[in-house]
Amino acid sequence: SQWGEENLQALSIQEGEDVTMNCSYKTYTTVVQWYRQKSGKGPALIILIRSNEREKRSGRLRATLDTSSQSSSLSITGTLATDTAVYFCATPTSSGQKLVFGQGTILKVYL
């Protein structure tokens, strides 16, 4: 597997709290993507970070990439109930035509 051996993780937090999810990968990559999948929907890209970036921000989202430890994180600040979803990290294979997805983190944000 291109990704580490993390099992599917589940987090349950209260609205307004901050949360961080982590992924580690095994092989070199130029891009780490983070997808969000809400219940009953397909995954959708929410943030992408390249290997020449250590940090990328988009609204309440912050992604980091540490190429030395081959790990990436996604942080959400001031969570909302609408952030409830499964979050996947993904990296392209060397050909760039496939993505390898991590197992995902189930995030539940309650009021």
Next chain:
Amino acid sequence: DMKVTQMPRYLIKRMGENVLLECGQDMSHETMYWYRQDPGLGLQLIYISYDVDSNSEGDIPKGYRVSRKKREHFSLILDSAKTNQTSVYFCASSLTGGSSYEQYFGPGTRLTVL
């Protein structure tokens, strides 16, 4: 409007019946994918299509076949469906050669094989 559509959204079939899942995209993407998603197993790649009539097996192709006769349309076929093919199926498309490697997903088809 960039969109991937899937039909039907829900389907119930009996074991041994044939199943046709259809996917369309309006972005003129060359590459399209079929995944299945089971609880706790993430997304598993079934087939990838690089363009019309240019298809390749993914990680779990057994029991499935695909057809792509038009760039905007990609079908997944289950000949003689089995109960272990009960799952949620997602179609996706991406721009070949793009530097972001972003995949655009459809809303999924929930298939139940009884």
